[in-house]
Amino acid sequence: MNKLLEILSDVRPDIDFSQTNLLVEDGILDSFDIVMLVGELNEAYEIKIGVEDLVPENFNSVDSIMNLINRLKDE
Amino acid sequence: MIFTSSIFWIFLFIVLLLYFLIPKNSQWIVLLIASYVFYLFSGYGMVTFLLFTTTISFFAGILLEKINNNSKDYLNNNKSLTREQRKEFKRIIERKKRIIIFISIMLIFSILGFLKYYNFFSLNLTTLSNKLSVNLDLPSLQILLPLGISFYTFQSVGYIIDINRGKIKADKNFPKFALFLSYFPQIVQGPISRYDQLAKQLYESHPFNYDRVKFGFQLVLWGLFKKMVIADRLAIPVNNIFNNYLEYEGFSIFVGVLFFSFQMYCDFSGGIDIARGISEVMGINLVENFQRPFFSSSIDEYWRRWHITLGSWMREYVFYPLSLSKAFTKLGRSLRKTFGNYLGKILPTLIATIITFLAVGIWHGPNWKYVAFGLYYGILISAGIFLAPVRKSTLNKLKIKTDGFSWRLLNILFVFFATTIGRYFARADGIMQAGSMLKRTFSVYNPWVFFDGSLLKLGLSRHEYSIVFISILVLLLIEIFQENGVHIRTTIAKQNLLFRWSLYLAAIFTVLIFGIYGPEYVATDFIYQGF
Amino acid sequence: MKFNRPLFRIIGFFIIFSIFFAYTTQVFTRKWGYQAQTTIFYQQPEDSIDVLFLGASGFDWGVSPLILWEETGVTSYVRAIGATTSSMIYYYFLESLKYQNPDIVVLDAYHLVRYWNIDDNEPSYRRSFEPLDFSLIKLKALFDISKNSDFDTFISLLFPFFRYHSRWSELSKNDFVKTDNPEDLIFKGQFIGFEKYEIDYSDEFMAETNEAKGISEESRDYYEKIIEICNEKGIHVVLMSMPRLATADYAEYNAVKTYAEENKIIFVDYNLPELMNTVGFEPEKDMIDSGHINTCGAQKFSSHFAQILAENYSLDDKRNDPKFEIWDRDAAHLRALLDENCN
Numbered sequence: 001m002n003k004l005l006e007i008l009s010d011v012r013p014d015i016d017f018s019q020t021n022l023l024v025e026d027g028i029l030d031s032f033d034i035v036m037l038v039g040e041l042n043e044a045y046e047i048k049i050g051v052e053d054l055v056p057e058n059f060n061s062v063d064s065i066m067n068l069i070n071r072l073k074d075e
Numbered sequence: 076m077i078f079t080s081s082i083f084w085i086f087l088f089i090v091l092l093l094y095f096l097i098p099k100n101s102q103w104i105v106l107l108i109a110s111y112v113f114y115l116f117s118g119y120g121m122v123t124f125l126l127f128t129t130t131i132s133f134f135a136g137i138l139l140e141k142i143n144n145n146s147k148d149y150l151n152n153n154k155s156l157t158r159e160q161r162k163e164f165k166r167i168i169e170r171k172k173r174i175i176i177f178i179s180i181m182l183i184f185s186i187l188g189f190l191k192y193y194n195f196f197s198l199n200l201t202t203l204s205n206k207l208s209v210n211l212d213l214p215s216l217q218i219l220l221p222l223g224i225s226f227y228t229f230q231s232v233g234y235i236i237d238i239n240r241g242k243i244k245a246d247k248n249f250p251k252f253a254l255f256l257s258y259f260p261q262i263v264q265g266p267i268s269r270y271d272q273l274a275k276q277l278y279e280s281h282p283f284n285y286d287r288v289k290f291g292f293q294l295v296l297w298g299l300f301k302k303m304v305i306a307d308r309l310a311i312p313v314n315n316i317f318n319n320y321l322e323y324e325g326f327s328i329f330v331g332v333l334f335f336s337f338q339m340y341c342d343f344s345g346g347i348d349i350a351r352g353i354s355e356v357m358g359i360n361l362v363e364n365f366q367r368p369f370f371s372s373s374i375d376e377y378w379r380r381w382h383i384t385l386g387s388w389m390r391e392y393v394f395y396p397l398s399l400s401k402a403f404t405k406l407g408r409s410l411r412k413t414f415g416n417y418l419g420k421i422l423p424t425l426i427a428t429i430i431t432f433l434a435v436g437i438w439h440g441p442n443w444k445y446v447a448f449g450l451y452y453g454i455l456i457s458a459g460i461f462l463a464p465v466r467k468s469t470l471n472k473l474k475i476k477t478d479g480f481s482w483r484l485l486n487i488l489f490v491f492f493a494t495t496i497g498r499y500f501a502r503a504d505g506i507m508q509a510g511s512m513l514k515r516t517f518s519v520y521n522p523w524v525f526f527d528g529s530l531l532k533l534g535l536s537r538h539e540y541s542i543v544f545i546s547i548l549v550l551l552l553i554e555i556f557q558e559n560g561v562h563i564r565t566t567i568a569k570q571n572l573l574f575r576w577s578l579y580l581a582a583i584f585t586v587l588i589f590g591i592y593g594p595e596y597v598a599t600d601f602i603y604q605g606f
Numbered sequence: 607m608k609f610n611r612p613l614f615r616i617i618g619f620f621i622i623f624s625i626f627f628a629y630t631t632q633v634f635t636r637k638w639g640y641q642a643q644t645t646i647f648y649q650q651p652e653d654s655i656d657v658l659f660l661g662a663s664g665f666d667w668g669v670s671p672l673i674l675w676e677e678t679g680v681t682s683y684v685r686a687i688g689a690t691t692s693s694m695i696y697y698y699f700l701e702s703l704k705y706q707n708p709d710i711v712v713l714d715a716y717h718l719v720r721y722w723n724i725d726d727n728e729p730s731y732r733r734s735f736e737p738l739d740f741s742l743i744k745l746k747a748l749f750d751i752s753k754n755s756d757f758d759t760f761i762s763l764l765f766p767f768f769r770y771h772s773r774w775s776e777l778s779k780n781d782f783v784k785t786d787n788p789e790d791l792i793f794k795g796q797f798i799g800f801e802k803y804e805i806d807y808s809d810e811f812m813a814e815t816n817e818a819k820g821i822s823e824e825s826r827d828y829y830e831k832i833i834e835i836c837n838e839k840g841i842h843v844v845l846m847s848m849p850r851l852a853t854a855d856y857a858e859y860n861a862v863k864t865y866a867e868e869n870k871i872i873f874v875d876y877n878l879p880e881l882m883n884t885v886g887f888e889p890e891k892d893m894i895d896s897g898h899i900n901t902c903g904a905q906k907f908s909s910h911f912a913q914i915l916a917e918n919y920s921l922d923d924k925r926n927d928p929k930f931e932i933w934d935r936d937a938a939h940l941r942a943l944l945d946e947n948c949n
Binding site: 030031032035036038039040042049050051052054055 | 421
């Protein structure tokens, strides 16, 4: 979890990620952020986040991102 | 059959009458027939292209879903497979699906490509070959573009990809699916709807709902106001300046481009409002395509509020797949080694951004000016991302307050200025003309054109300018309210009947009187032709 | 029945809208100057007009029903629209029969040799079509005259507002209030004017020839329809042409003359020099502009035409009928104007 928060604050240092849960729908994370974030996550967790995973529900909060990572790790 | 023609309103009246009078579960049939009748008005032959695309995407969808289901079943029935075996199986399935997607999308795009871009390529190839003295002489063809081809093509490609991603289920009913691609309010100029946003609504039944019908017509009226009163009136000086740009310079040209900004916005968003309004009357919510783009405080925000459905299509089906593709991931890794972490992280995104905006530009039409248009925005936005840290530290150092209204206004004005520059490319005849106009604008300082009556020689009288300015002021006011979260139509609905009906009548007659339509009335055309 | 509130609202709003729309149409429609003639025609007592003049502006200026009354005691009315065309003359004829049972219909001979459709000459049609009250005949005319044009022409004839909406920047007092001169209302459709225009017309005017040409197929069809109905109803048809010093042509005269003989109808062409002499036409005094004669000239031609009618038909002399006393008063009014302004 801390690893994830670190990566997140690396991409957008200006946001307190633990406080928000509508990151995409409120427009806090835009598509550029997401693409960069996905690159970082793929690298860090050795997973492959596909285009089909790029839906708001997967990126709206730290928890949902964590869920996504765990799901992909299992596959 | 354009939205502002009398024949369209009669057509619409008949469609609505049938739509609400026939049994509710066959409403979609009325829509399907109406859509094809509407389409046939644009030319009989054109329907073939639409049907071709419909057929390809329909069967591609079914095929893809079958493969998806079969492979899922197979995996479920063979739980004993090792992880490696499963991976191998998935890889084979992926390849199969890729072939289907590739073939179907190629077929669909090649129609668009051929009809819309053939002449562009043949001309440029011929020019190039002549320079290389190969003397290739590709003929140029007289091609009439099928109505709405750029819109339905993108909708059908989105559909195929969404099925592949498992986002939606394939449509099993061909006539219904044909309606999804041909739905008449949106076929002319969008919005580009996704299957999961629109299809179900089209197939469902919608009883007559007075409030919804009322709201729908209010939106139509608002769209007509923007299109007929503002856009079509501004078209007169805009055409004058762009068609004879060599006769103008400095502020005259800039004013012309500024007018074009408003014309473009009012024309496009007005048309969308009409489409959305008509849909609302029928109980169908079309997706928004504009969200007051002139209030954007950054260029990328502007592109999230202007032609939203094109932007989001490009994001979903070009930008994301490109950024996450193997090639780009590899590129990122190798860049990181050479340029360090920051650049390595950001460069692939910037490249993907520029490519995406090139696609946005080329989508608009087969012309080098649209290539320039796409590059312009791609580079602007990339620069914005790239320079974000620099910008931040500069602002901090200079202690500029960024949370006040004035800072936002400054940004809004900057975005407005930047998009206005972009419109030189959107409206000029070609890239050379756009360049020449830009040069003519900024090489001359002639503020007197605002005072010496030059602007009155562009085809609009003082009276007409008053109408334009008052209308734009009304538009601005309404949008400021909307920016602040006021829902105009709900607010109106809360007022008393006298006020509401007076407002409706005033709005209707404003459009009827001040709208630009019908043959121009010129008193001198009518002078007595005695004998 | 269940009280259907939305439906009532929709109908209510539609009614209010229609009222505003009708008023706006009235304001925005161009004032061609022919409305009074048509409105006054509708106000004439039923079956009170014996002779009906149907034609173009030559008739408006050149035919004086009150002179005809003075001379013969016959009642007549002029329904003539500037540069109208035979199709509209036909519908004016049909429409007139709804209100009056004339004994004689005098048609503008000139329109046998001219025809244009609405796309060639839109004002001609609008001037003629717009003043008419709504009726089945008007609807029939609408379908007929717009049959070869686009749908927008049809719609904008039905709702003239759509044609004139951009007049908002030139609206004037005229458009909001009726400004008919009350004096004009008594002349039975005649236009009154005493200005003089000295005309200098070509020596080639009505140069004699044996050639006969110029009858338009479309006009012939419309005139034939009129003649057929007149024959059924026992109405006499007369062809007449007022002087057209710029355009009259002898070959056309020949053609119309043959046509009239074939149909056994009287044809009077005041372009014939000998007829002009008989009438006593003075080109330096009797014209109001290059194309129309003034009221002084009208007196001469109408007086002559009254004699032709009297010689050929038994006219119903109503001069002693107390119901028509008002005609005497109006004729006296015109007489006073003539005495004051002519000679």
